[in-house]
Amino acid sequence: MESKLSGSATNLVDQLVYPGDVVLDLSSMTNQTIKLGGGLRQDSDVISVMKAGRLRFSKPNKYWVESSQKRYVPHAEDSVLGIVVDSRSDNFLVDIKGPAIAFLPVLAFEGGTRRNIPKFEVGALLYVRVVKANPGMNPELSCTDASGKAGEFGALKEGYMFECSTGLSRMLLSSPTCPVLDTLGKKLSFEIAVGLNGRVWVNASSPSTTIIVANALINSEPLSGVQQKIMAEKLLQRVQ
């Protein structure tokens, strides 16, 4: 058992893990620093799993468990799609599907000053970045990237937004480009913004294209790469 555990860390990476599974044995890896992400915890000498999902590892030393869920737990540096629900004198209140409403300071825009405060009506859709996500506090958002530039962040005009699981969002953001987007993108022209909180915005010149893309993406969730490709190709044939 012990000998198995020491080697099991690498075996379990990218495998499905379940609560209670032991992924790392610390006693056999002295003089190493590891960083734990969501879904893992330290029980004295071992690292065990707290939620079902896939164990991920990023060099040099980060471990976390990735799962697909309908609720979003905010993490710093995530790009998300938020909906403005209210505006206060110094903050916009934005819903990012998290357990608490997030704050977007009115100054968190490129070149933001007291004088040029942007105006968003209730229901506006924003592409924003999570800056702070401390437990017990409302998350804080920003419409600039880390260097203070607006980049792609800001309000999204027109288009259609649908909600999905966080797993689908992550699949759409993965690199290399996921097959369904790749196939659709070769034939159709559309814009897409994917938030890690399980919201996807699609825009195209005609509503029919938008609907086709949106439904193709929703349907692709349970499919494998090859199936996605076949599904998207069939869909495109039917349209043309």
Added chain:
Amino acid sequence: MEQRLANCVQLTVNEKQFIENALLSELRVDGRGPLEYRKLSIKFGKDDGSAEVQLGETRVMSFVSAQLVQPYKDRPNEGTLSIFTEFSPMADPSFEPGRPGESAVELGRIIDRGLRESRAIDTESLCILSAKLVWAIRIDIHILDNAGNLVDAANIAALASLLTFRRPECSLGGEDGQQVVVHPPEVREPLPLILHHLPVAVTFGFFSNENLVVLDPTYHEEAVMTGRMTATLNANGDVCAIQKPGEQGIFQHIIMHCLKLAHVKAGDITAKIKDAVEKHNNERALQKIKRRSSSVSVDVCGTTARLGGKQNQSGGGKDNSHLDQLKPKDEANFMECDATSSGQVQINKKDEGSKNFTGGPSSWYGKKDPYSECVNSDLLKAPMDSEC
């Protein structure tokens, strides 16, 4: 405050615009045409009178139960029908636990009106003892998942559960003929309710652009649309009820057009419900036969043996005949029961072919069948009378 913000229906400006724009070119966000219904599937529970309906992503469960109560004074000969709705916060975060919201009351009322005021259920057949005892039918509707158009889904669920509901059979007995005997389902087959017709609710959504009409609006469309109309019709096209909330006015010709569409849809849905119920009833009949085989077969065996003995006795001596005087009545009853069940068995045999002969307890039918064919209860009664 924040919790309330998080709970309300959140639809972005983008979505609202898009839904309306797409409708202008006769497209809906889920890929349907404006007058298409979502996929409907009806499932039934183990108990009689429970049904679960899935309309697209909307899920509604309905359960029918019955109770013996005293009737209302002004209607001494009629049973009662009541509808209760339960909106679980799991179905939609905007549903609050505890008190029923406006939508919950409205939903209950629409279904109630459709069923009761069109006299779809024969309430007089629910009377057992005039002004004393009637059946009170109760329909419990649980919303499991809200993805739009709860009214239609709940109405279909209510109809499906009413169609599969069975109430225990009752008879009057006792010295004065006023004592009510409720027969347990094992003794007498429970009775279905009498439904004269099926009122099906069909919901339309209207938008600020007056020419836009959609059938079976989804959750998102419900948040955008400005008016709604639910028409309750049966398959013959009789309008049983109409509910039109929302401020927007609609032209008369649009309403007439909607009613024509609703007639077609009501026919389709009625056919679907009937199909599902028939399928369920067949399955149920098969299960019942299997269950009975284990419990009743012993009795059947006993009667056959006794009957054999009796025929000998009637030939041999008359001394014992008075000892058995109580038995013939019971046996006649048994044989009546058997006659009905053997009818079912024959149906069963057609369906299952030779399957019956392979199983342990079910193989009784293979043996019993020829017997019940040649001896029926009338034949049995005649010699008994002559004996006495």
